[in-house]
Amino acid sequence: MKEHILIVDDDNDILELLEYNLSAAGYDVLGFLNTKHVRRVLIEEKIDLIIMDRNLPDIEGSYYVEMLRSKNINTPVIFLSAKNSTEEIKEGFLKGGDDYLAKPFDIEELVLRVKAVLRRSRGDVKELVENVEYRDMKLDLNMHKVQIGKLDIMLTNLETSLLQILVTNKGKVLDREFLLKYVWKDAENIHPKTVNVAIKRLKEKIDPAKSKEYIKTIRGVGYLVA
Amino acid sequence: MKEHILIVDDDNDILELLEYNLSAAGYDVLGFLNTKHVRRVLIEEKIDLIIMDRNLPDIEGSYYVEMLRSKNINTPVIFLSAKNSTEEIKEGFLKGGDDYLAKPFDIEELVLRVKAVLRRSRGDVKELVENVEYRDMKLDLNMHKVQIGKLDIMLTNLETSLLQILVTNKGKVLDREFLLKYVWKDAENIHPKTVNVAIKRLKEKIDPAKSKEYIKTIRGVGYLVA
DNA sequence: ACTTTAGATTACCTTTTGGTTACATATTTT
DNA sequence: AAAATATGTAACCAAAAGGTAATCTAAAGT
Numbered sequence: 057m058k059e060h061i062l063i064v065d066d067d068n069d070i071l072e073l074l075e076y077n078l079s080a081a082g083y084d085v086l087g088f089l090n091t092k093h094v095r096r097v098l099i100e101e102k103i104d105l106i107i108m109d110r111n112l113p114d115i116e117g118s119y120y121v122e123m124l125r126s127k128n129i130n131t132p133v134i135f136l137s138a139k140n141s142t143e144e145i146k147e148g149f150l151k152g153g154d155d156y157l158a159k160p161f162d163i164e165e166l167v168l169r170v171k172a173v174l175r176r177s178r179g180d181v182k183e184l185v186e187n188v189e190y191r192d193m194k195l196d197l198n199m200h201k202v203q204i205g206k207l208d209i210m211l212t213n214l215e216t217s218l219l220q221i222l223v224t225n226k227g228k229v230l231d232r233e234f235l236l237k238y239v240w241k242d243a244e245n246i247h248p249k250t251v252n253v254a255i256k257r258l259k260e261k262i263d264p265a266k267s268k269e270y271i272k273t274i275r276g277v278g279y280l281v282a
Numbered sequence: 283m284k285e286h287i288l289i290v291d292d293d294n295d296i297l298e299l300l301e302y303n304l305s306a307a308g309y310d311v312l313g314f315l316n317t318k319h320v321r322r323v324l325i326e327e328k329i330d331l332i333i334m335d336r337n338l339p340d341i342e343g344s345y346y347v348e349m350l351r352s353k354n355i356n357t358p359v360i361f362l363s364a365k366n367s368t369e370e371i372k373e374g375f376l377k378g379g380d381d382y383l384a385k386p387f388d389i390e391e392l393v394l395r396v397k398a399v400l401r402r403s404r405g406d407v408k409e410l411v412e413n414v415e416y417r418d419m420k421l422d423l424n425m426h427k428v429q430i431g432k433l434d435i436m437l438t439n440l441e442t443s444l445l446q447i448l449v450t451n452k453g454k455v456l457d458r459e460f461l462l463k464y465v466w467k468d469a470e471n472i473h474p475k476t477v478n479v480a481i482k483r484l485k486e487k488i489d490p491a492k493s494k495e496y497i498k499t500i501r502g503v504g505y506l507v508a
Numbered sequence: 509a510c511t512t513t514a515g516a517t518t519a520c521c522t523t524t525t526g527g528t529t530a531c532a533t534a535t536t537t538t
Numbered sequence: 539a540a541a542a543t544a545t546g547t548a549a550c551c552a553a554a555a556g557g558t559a560a561t562c563t564a565a566a567g568t
Contacts, residue, residue, distance in 0.1 A: 478516070
């Protein structure tokens, strides 16, 4: 099955150039001139890579990506931009980009960078649409909520990604180091005890009566959903 | 556990600059001035990322990476090179590189690119450990429990590793010295009698009725699972 | 049978670890 | 800007794990 690339660039010429060349390279390409419908498409379709211009009419591209990341949308992103000072490049990576290419660019180099990112991220791309279920709990990643029985419980970003990683790794004990890596995205200087508190709050939220034991503590190791 | 980065660059100053900054960013760094021992290190150590100069005394860096790829060594590679024509950059990607940064480079940008590649190249799923079985006992190392018949019994860290080593060495008598070495990891000043108590507690836990005799005592030698 | 010796058992105590809460800071919403 | 919310940090407490030592028991040698 072809891999899907979503492009956002307000310059129609560039959009066409990219669509032409990436299609020729065997990808399915979806082009957009602004971010208006991007989020919905990301949720509804299986998108493997985003190519994003930074100078967009409605929003600065890197801010848009930062927003996506905060919603647990981790599709790889390559920035494409005339802003090419090192400061701006660094910002692109800090906001969650996977690569950064300055305009004007060599189209073949872009295609190669696309391939490199896809090669590396393959298999690790999370299904955005698919919701995760466990016992009587339905986790809706996009809406940031869990349905437990008839009850809808809103979750914060942190709670969503913590619960997500626990449930998708069900049956495995996740230690604090692992959780810090994937939920806190390696943020520097985060105390491991932070995990305890986050877990405690999550438990409290999804099971205030403490009757379900969704999340078990494995002393000396970490936490798991069994 | 820290991620390991291997660097190959014949310029000692650059090597030191990278070692300093990547160590500061929390990585374990191994620097090399040529590729002589690189392949052996890649095989023997767990290396998560390679930073490779292209101008090496013994071989062209991208050819070296191409060789690695042909040997199914798929560790991510970031090229670092004074060769920065688009043709040469393209060659870097074609030979299997994940990113390409032209010298001179901004060290902070490099660190960010390193993070981006590592973030993308590691899966977010915890690896499953193989489980061990013996008689009617299933030892689940992921969940730190044994299933005996229908019954699930949670184990502590010590109990898990003790039972694991006994069962995986089934048929062999393990003496206290051996157990102290592998279960207690040679911790200083551990009294050999400690093993007796640990074994006693483990027996009690997995067979409170004392009817199964999973673990036999061999007087004067040690313990075994037959 | 008696003695010796290794292992089992038990009780005790220290250390480690996680839970809990309160507070501070940062972020988001209004 | 103010209020509300989210989340990190630190302090404190409780529980669990596990090491040690004293005592008991059983096996091996005489």
